[in-house]
Amino acid sequence: MAEVKPAAKALEDALALLAAGEVVALPTETVYGLAGDATNGEAVARIFEAKGRPRFNPLIAHVSSLAMAEDIAHIDPLSARLAEKFWPGPLTLVLPLRESAGIHPLVTAGLDTIALRMPRGFASGLIERLGRPLAAPSANRSGRVSATTAAAVAEDLGDRIRLVVDGGPTPVGVESTILKVEDGRLRLLRPGGVTAEEIEAAIGVAVERRDNAAIEAPGMMLSHYAPGAAVRLGVSSLQPGEALLAFGPRRAAGWERAVATKNLSGRGDLREAAANLFSFLKDLDRHGAKTIAVEPIPFDGLGEAINDRLKRAAAPRGEHRD
Ligand code: AMP
Ligand code: MG
Numbered sequence: 001m002a003e004v005k006p007a008a009k010a011l012e013d014a015l016a017l018l019a020a021g022e023v024v025a026l027p028t029e030t031v032y033g034l035a036g037d038a039t040n041g042e043a044v045a046r047i048f049e050a051k052g053r054p055r056f057n058p059l060i061a062h063v064s065s066l067a068m069a070e071d072i073a074h075i076d077p078l079s080a081r082l083a084e085k086f087w088p089g090p091l092t093l094v095l096p097l098r099e100s101a102g103i104h105p106l107v108t109a110g111l112d113t114i115a116l117r118m119p120r121g122f123a124s125g126l127i128e129r130l131g132r133p134l135a136a137p138s139a140n141r142s143g144r145v146s147a148t149t150a151a152a153v154a155e156d157l158g159d160r161i162r163l164v165v166d167g168g169p170t171p172v173g174v175e176s177t178i179l180k181v182e183d184g185r186l187r188l189l190r191p192g193g194v195t196a197e198e199i200e201a202a203i204g205v206a207v208e209r210r211d212n213a214a215i216e217a218p219g220m221m222l223s224h225y226a227p228g229a230a231v232r233l234g235v236s237s238l239q240p241g242e243a244l245l246a247f248g249p250r251r252a253a254g255w256e257r258a259v260a261t262k263n264l265s266g267r268g269d270l271r272e273a274a275a276n277l278f279s280f281l282k283d284l285d286r287h288g289a290k291t292i293a294v295e296p297i298p299f300d301g302l303g304e305a306i307n308d309r310l311k312r313a314a315a316p317r318g319e320h321r322d
Contacts, residue, residue: 002158004150007122007167014126014165018134023047025139025153026126027167028062028119030090030176030193031146032153033136034161035062035123041275044106044135048305049271050160053142055308056274058109059135060092060176062119064127069116072101072133078181078205085202087118090172090193094180107135109309110278117176122167138175139164148173179207227285227292231314235293243289245280247273247297260287270302277306281313 005013007027014024021043023036034050036043038061048056063069066083073095075083082093097103097114108114116133118124127134138146139153147153150166158164177192179199186207188196196207229243238244238254244261246252248268255261262280264273284292294310297303 002154002161002164004154004164004166007165010165011126013163015129017163018130023050023161024163024165025157025161026123026165027170028123029121029170030172030174031148031170032139034139035134035136038107038133038135039102039104041104041106042271044104045271045274045302047135047137048274049302050157051142054304056106056109056305058111058115059107059137060115060117061103061107061133061135062117062123062127063133064124068133072103073097073114073116076181078184081203082179086194088120088124090176092117092176092178094178094189105278106275115178122165146175226313227281229285229289230291231310232291232293233310233314234296238293241289242291242293243284243287245284245292245294247295252295259289260284274302274306277309
């Protein structure tokens with residue numbers, strides 16, 4: 001069971017766990033977050049594993065300073081003004097990712113943009129000490145409501161994680177507002193802790209709401225990364241000219257003929273496979289094969305999310321491409 005520790009005493013423990021690639025539940029001003037080192041793929045995979053998320057949607061990366069944000073993303077002048085006004089606070093900005101940033105592709109679900117936020121309080125101090133950004137979705141099992149107290153986190157995730165940092169009830173109690181600047185216009189991707197009216201009053205730029213469908217399903221309407229190559233799933237035998245995305249110790253028939261091969265996890269470990277998924281798809285795509293053939297991947301644990309992502313990559317363009 002997770003240890004629940006008051007924030008005033010938990011900093012060193014949280015640091016040690018995060019540095020070791022473990023996940024930690026911690027308070028932010030919005031809701032409790034389930035945090036992992038955003039530069040460590042296995043740590044990010046553990047977040048999805050602990051939440052039992054059936055799909056890889058992009059996560060928010062949390063920073064402790066504007067300088068850290070600038071190392072990670074290109075910040076346009078309007079986004080910079082928003083950050084200046086509302087950080088630290090419950091506002092998340094979607095920004096173009098710097099490739100040099102070292103953010104693990106599982107954080108962004110392979111996208112070339114990243115959602116960034118600077119939280120207040122314990123989380124900020126922790127990130128500063130760690131010197132690396134933390135990926136952190138809400139600290140609850142997938143499909144349950146976000147936790148706003150340490151007790152709620154412990155009840156929901158206590159058997160899956162080692163430490164819950166108790167910072168008392170979270171003051172805002174709802175998720176952050178997500179904004180994206182596009183061609184000098186402000187698009188609201190998700191309503192949250194800062195209202196559109198507050199943003200408009202502070203910045204003098206209109207906030208454009210998306211249609212209802214998009215707001216109902218944050219993360220679902222994103223144009224996710226999809227390889228240029230076609231994707232063929234569950235292959236037991238390779239066709240000429242295909243690249244191979246392998247899994248586990250045994251190869252599909254004809255694997256020697258593959259244009260290129262990447263094994264998500266030679267030992268058949270789903271956490272390792274999740275961490276490798278986006279970068280290996282991109283690597284194979286770069287070889288220019290018409291088709292990426294994918295060996296069967298079990299559906300248990302993180303396998304569900306891995307198979308979900310691959311199914312979307314394999315769907316005819318225009319379908320399943322949220
Ligand atoms: P949470 O589960 O609270 O961490 O919220 C994550 C949400 O942030 C996702 O469901 C998306 O709606 C949004 N998000 C994260 N990254 C991006 C991105 N690169 N582009 C657009 N939206 C994003
Ligand atoms: Mg949530």
